[in-house]
Amino acid sequence: MPAQPAPSRPSPPGALQRLTAPLHQTPGRLTAILATVVVLGLLTGLAALVGVRQRADLVHGVTARSGELLVAAQNLYRALSDADATAASAFLSNGLEPPVLRERYQRDLADAAAALTVVSAATDGRSVSAIARITARLPVYSGLVETARSYNRQGLPLGVAYLQEASGLMRDELLPAAQELYTAASDELDAARDRAAGFPWIATLLGLATLAGLVLTQIYLMRRTNRLLNVGLLVSTGSLVLLVGWLAVSAIAAGGYLQASRDDGSAQMNLLAEARIAGLQARADEALTLVARGNGAAFEENFGVVMERLAGTDGNGGLLGQARAAASDQATRQAVETAILKTQAWTVTHRQVRLHDEAGDYEKAVQTTVGSEGLTTAAIFTQLDEALAQAITHNGERFEREAASAGRALTGADVGMVGLTLLVLVGAVLGIQRRIAEYR
Secondary structure (H helix, E strand, C coil): CCCCCCCCCCCCCCHHHHHHHHHHCHHHHHHHHHHHHHHHHHHHHHHHHHHHHHHHHHHHHHHHHHHHHHHHHHHHHHHHHHHHHHHHHHCCCCCCCCHHHHHHHHHHHHHHHHHHHHHHHHCCHHHHHHHHHHHHHHHHHHHHHHHHHHHHHCCCCHHHHHHHHHHHHHHHHHHHHHHHHHHHHHHHHHHHHHHHCCCCHHHHHHHHHHHHHHHHHHHHHHHHHCCCCCHHHHHHHHHHHHHHHHHHHHHHHHHHHHHHHHHHHHHHHHHHHHHHHHHHHHHHHHHHHHHCCCCCHHHHHHHHHHHHHHHCCCCCCHHHHHHHHHCCCHHHHHHHHHHHHHHHHHHHHHHHHHHHHHCCCHHHHHHHHHCCCCCCHHHHHHHHHHHHHHHHHHHHHHHHHHHHHHHHHCCCHHHHHHHHHHHHHHHHHHHHHHHHHCCC
């Protein structure tokens, strides 16, 4: 009788089979589900906490760093422009300039130095070259002005040449460098605001994935156990909904406030500051035209260009027209309307200055420009400048309020994310672990 073959032994289970074997039974499946929910919950909570902390830091940086840098760059540009206009206006007085103009000029230089210090400390590496140019050339400018003053006190026409050289240095080197700094600061503020207003997509998507896992888990348990409710999982689900909702609502609210800080604050500040600086440049051109005594055609031509940029060809357009159209509150609109009216009055009075000067009545032209009468171009310009300064300050305050509101929208969110994450985890563990215990 032929020998029967020995029965074959079953091969031992492989590593994968040993790992997946518990999943063929309900307790093992529930344990795997619990582990998945806990990992997703931890990742959601961690992403939410990190996102809230980062967003809060970015919002703080918008006001504490980027906003301060923009204001300092704006002050630097304005102070340099005002120094140029004031120095030119002071030369219209024979001999010693009026003390008030001298004090204003010195204050402008001090303000420029202070603003440059702030910008140097806060700006990034892209603006190093512009800062270096201003730092190196500003003493040269002030030295030229002092030399011009010295000759002017002696009644020597050489002072006019030094003043024109100083003004050329200001316009060709200092103001373009200041404009570069201002543009860089404005770009930095916009970039910081965009980062701070970003939506927390990673944490939200993780939260939705965890929520889907909790819902599927409850459906699975309901089918396996015929029990409609699981208190632990309900607490976990409710906490997760609150977490994701809080995270999304706080981010949207902060983003809305930051957008308002742009539309109702810094954007209008930028436009108004640009108009104010244009007015200062026109004022300097007007004074230099007279100081040149018949050789100021280039300054008069530039005056017309700058005034058209400021108010358009009809006195209702240009930068001021844009500012009026962009004004989002009554206070700003009224200030811009005042500036427009003063610009129109300035244009009319400037024509009188030119008529006197071209007719050979230089003294009358000077009196119409810087005299003691209230209808001089100097008085009208002062009112224009004050209206724009008031509007800039008002919109700066609006920017700060909206940015502060964005920070308040995130207040307590980090603590809330931690507390809700713990509820999500504890609820899931208690809810699923109790079902696992029923199988032991």
